[in-house]
Amino acid sequence: MIQRDYLIIGGGIGGASACEGVRRHDKRGSVTLVGAEVFPPYKRWILSKDFLREKDPHPKKLLEPSEAWYEKYKIETRFGTVVTQFNIDRRLAVLANGETIEFNKACLAMGSRPVRPPVAGTSLGNVIYLRTIRDALALKEMATHEKGIMVVGGGLLACEAAASLRMMKLKVGLMHRDSYLLNRYIDPDTGRWLTDYFAKH
Template sequence: MIRRDYLIVGAGVGGASVCEGIRQYDKKGSVMMVGNEGVLAYSRPMALKQCLGRGSPKLEEAAYLPEAWFENERIDVRLATQVTQLDIERRIAVLSTGQAVEFRKACLAMGSRARRLPVAGASLGNIFYLRTARDVLALREVAEQEVAIVVVGGGCIAAESAALLSEFPKARVTLLHRGKHLWGRRLDEQTAAWLTDYFTARGVKMLMGETLNGFEGGMVLKNVQTKSGLRVPAGGVVTALGVDLNLGLVAGTPLGYPHGTPVNDFLETDEKGIFAVGDVAAYPDRHFGVPRRLDYFDGIVAQGQLAGANLTAKKRQRFEWLPHRKLSFFDLKFDFLGDFSKPPNRVEIEGDRAGKEFVVRYYQLDILMGILFCNQPAEVVQSAREELVNRPRELKKQAAWTLAQTR
């Protein structure tokens, strides 16, 4: 039997940063990290930009940590290997190689996969569900040749992909979204409308208010069909319709909730010694009183490093994180600070949308919930954090109460 002190399931940025956190406090404990992709952790946002950007992609620049780091730190990395079974009570995992591994503590970092809708033609050729660098490289090859590309979705990955694809010399890009505007669920109507128009001005055809019905073609895609009966010719499609969590390994257990593995402030599950980080982990957000999953790079690195430290038991830190997602495309750089999960009932704008430099504050019942920054320097974003972190004591109490009700 292979025995390890720590088992990390998933070798994405979540898993890799857990290894960093462990090694900060435990230099000797044996660590195994198992990942079913054939490569070490890399930044998926950077890979998307590299693979769809100008010039040949330099994927090595997207690597999160060099291979030498894992060797020097004696991390037993098993790539292209799946953890197929996990018995948490007996602390035994089975790998796709057939080996069994006995572990003392573990961290779940299995991430997520692009959602596939059960619509007609969903598995035709030239339909892309972006997750790995390989997926994006395959899309690039098609985008270099095909004229009509349709992006389906209205969130961050849809916006970023449509913007990058529109820079391909031959490509004519259409973005199809069931909402009235791009990012309409996150932003106020005027800002979402401004952003939608911005894409139009950059040559992307914006088909708003249209719901995907299915894909048509023989083996290979020909048209995208909408529920209203539109047929949009397409040589390639990107479907960016959200993600499904990779929780099959713990399905049917209290760690396998569809909305994420519940963890406490220390990122530990109800099973002592079993932690979870990244896309799969639902942690208590004390700032806003909601269970939250982080689905962006910087936050996951912070989570992984902290969970790793806590796994060693030489440190016990709470994960207190103000949500902060960064995103950039065209000549726009956005910082989303705070909570954008519910529509605001009041907004305040500073600056000028047309001038592409502005800040919007989002309120619910006069409580500041989130701040959107467009093309603002890091110092401006940093100094505004205090406004959200230092919200009145009563709000924090209320947040704690709401969280207690959701447990």
């Protein structure tokens, strides 16, 4: 069994920020960061923009903080690892490899997952849910072989991905269940203007 003062679960920016916060207030406490992805925390919001459009994207450009930061501040990292059991009463977490971590304090920063529509065909090989570096690379690869791509969603990520794919000279369709794009963020008049703008381009 491993004992840690702090256990942070989640390999996104939330997990990285939690590590930074711990080190601002506690320079010596033992910290372990566990993340399911093999990559250290990175800036996901760039995946649908520059990273998708670059001819030769480098995942290391997205890292924040850098890999050296974790070593400098003595933060143990377990990337490519998932927590299969978590018991807050006993303060224990079990990893997929069977290792057990006993912790004093824990932070759950797993983030969100894309919504999978309850319709037929969403598990086919040509359907990509854009969340990770691997997803973005798969979409980029698809874009080199396809003439057109349908983007499902009307939020910020979907709009950014659609715009990037259009800039890559693909024919792009945008499917959204509301009457205008970004309906959760902007008023109807602006939303309709934006929807018309996308349709014209």
